[in-house]
Amino acid sequence: MILLNDFQRQWRDTRDDAMAAFEAVGASGWYILGKRVEGFEQALAAYWRLPHSVGVASGLDAIEIGLRALGCRPGDRVLTTPLSAFATTLAIVKLGAVPVFADCDAHGLLDLDACSRLFASRTDIRLLVPVHLYGHALDPGHLAQLRDRFQLRIVEDCAQSIGAIRGGAPTGLVGQAAATSFYPTKNLGALGDGGALLTADPNIAAAARRLRDYGQSAKYKHDEMGYNSRLDELQAALLERVYLPRLDAWTARRRAVASAYLGSIRNPAVRPMGAPAGSDSCWHLFPVLVAPDRKSAFMAHLRSQGVACAEHYPVLIPDQAALHGVPHELASDCARARAIAHGEVSLPIHPYLTDDEAATVAAACNSWTG
Numbered sequence: 001m002i003l004l005n006d007f008q009r010q011w012r013d014t015r016d017d018a019m020a021a022f023e024a025v026g027a028s029g030w031y032i033l034g035k036r037v038e039g040f041e042q043a044l045a046a047y048w049r050l051p052h053s054v055g056v057a058s059g060l061d062a063i064e065i066g067l068r069a070l071g072c073r074p075g076d077r078v079l080t081t082p083l084s085a086f087a088t089t090l091a092i093v094k095l096g097a098v099p100v101f102a103d104c105d106a107h108g109l110l111d112l113d114a115c116s117r118l119f120a121s122r123t124d125i126r127l128l129v130p131v132h133l134y135g136h137a138l139d140p141g142h143l144a145q146l147r148d149r150f151q152l153r154i155v156e157d158c159a160q161s162i163g164a165i166r167g168g169a170p171t172g173l174v175g176q177a178a179a180t181s182f183y184p185t186k187n188l189g190a191l192g193d194g195g196a197l198l199t200a201d202p203n204i205a206a207a208a209r210r211l212r213d214y215g216q217s218a219k220y221k222h223d224e225m226g227y228n229s230r231l232d233e234l235q236a237a238l239l240e241r242v243y244l245p246r247l248d249a250w251t252a253r254r255r256a257v258a259s260a261y262l263g264s265i266r267n268p269a270v271r272p273m274g275a276p277a278g279s280d281s282c283w284h285l286f287p288v289l290v291a292p293d294r295k296s297a298f299m300a301h302l303r304s305q306g307v308a309c310a311e312h313y314p315v316l317i318p319d320q321a322a323l324h325g326v327p328h329e330l331a332s333d334c335a336r337a338r339a340i341a342h343g344e345v346s347l348p349i350h351p352y353l354t355d356d357e358a359a360t361v362a363a364a365c366n367s368w369t370g
């Protein structure tokens with residue numbers, strides 16, 4: 001079976017470095033908020049071209065802590081996308097804020113024109129959580145224009161977009177804060193959970209540092225209610241020494257696989273979604289669209305050809321049972337997002353996928369008769 005992610009291959013490649021990192025942390029005798037977290041935070045900030053990075057326990061927490069640091073309060077409206085990992089909305093709802101869902105564009109990204117119209121008519125919505133879905137970067141110029149025109153506070157959800165470039169810059173530089181995740185399947189994945197909040201604003205960074213550690217501003221001094229949301233030394237050491245140094249090569253390999261697919265999938269019944277023009281995607285996922293009523297048959301066909309596949313995401317967030325009875329708003333019928341949810345299938349894409357495997361995946365797509 002050609003897997004969506006091949007962690008055993010990754011382990012064979014990274015084992016020696018990982019064991020050395022493990023040994024170093026174990027021998028140090030310091031396991032929470034020490035030198036390795038600091039070192040990784042600095043390395044990540046440098047990679048991301050932002051001055052501050054704060055390691056937290058997950059991508060979910062990074063978004064929630066980012067929103068809190070930006071002053072999001074219970075009852076505040078937060079504009080976001082209906083097509084994402086559930087965590088994007090969960091972070092908003094956990095704060096008692098109210099998610100407002102706008103529709104997507106043809107690439108599955110938040111439709112920024114629709115957002116602009118909404119901000120113009122709804123002065124009560126001034127918080128935004130856009131998602132650089134699939135590793136495709138939203139247009140930073142457009143996002144910056146919205147931020148300035150409507151004085152928005154923005155946490156960019158970069159959980160899928162580490163390594164993506166648009167307009168010569170990484171994602172996450174337009175919002176006052178950027179959240180990312182080190183969940184193992186992410187492009188920079190740990191051997192467990194982790195996340196980070198990145199920002200140019202020292203006050204936001206300081207707030208995030210307090211919030212991740214019970215709201216402590218100094219030892220035994222609690223001025224606000226915080227969380228236990230710390231990245232641990234072990235994950236930080238692995239990320240800094242083993243995975244981050246490989247990230248550019250991994251991203252390059254994902255791009256090579258994506259261009260192989262784009263060049264060889266030639267079947268009108270299987271349409272690669274592609275990246276928006278100008279976005280040098282980091283290809284966290286490789287989504288294709290098929291006829292919604294044939295989606296499960298297509299997935300069965302892929303599996304019969306030895307190709308694993310998945311869906312991102314089959315159910316819109318506002319359609320999830322967990323949202324029943326929870327305050328939220330639909331700013332549109334989300335018809336485009338729903339059409340993508342019903343027709344999208346994700347093909348295997350990861351740094352250890354071979355050329356032969358990519359050819360097998362493309363052949364499996366091309367042999368689908370619709």
Ligand SMILES: *Cc1c(COP(=O)(O)O)cnc(C)c1O
Pocket residue numbers: 057058059060061084085087088131157159160180181182183193194195
């Ligand atoms: C994975 C993901 C998250 C959540 O990250 P966790 O580390 O799993 O909490 C949030 N948003 C998006 C878009 C994601 O892909």
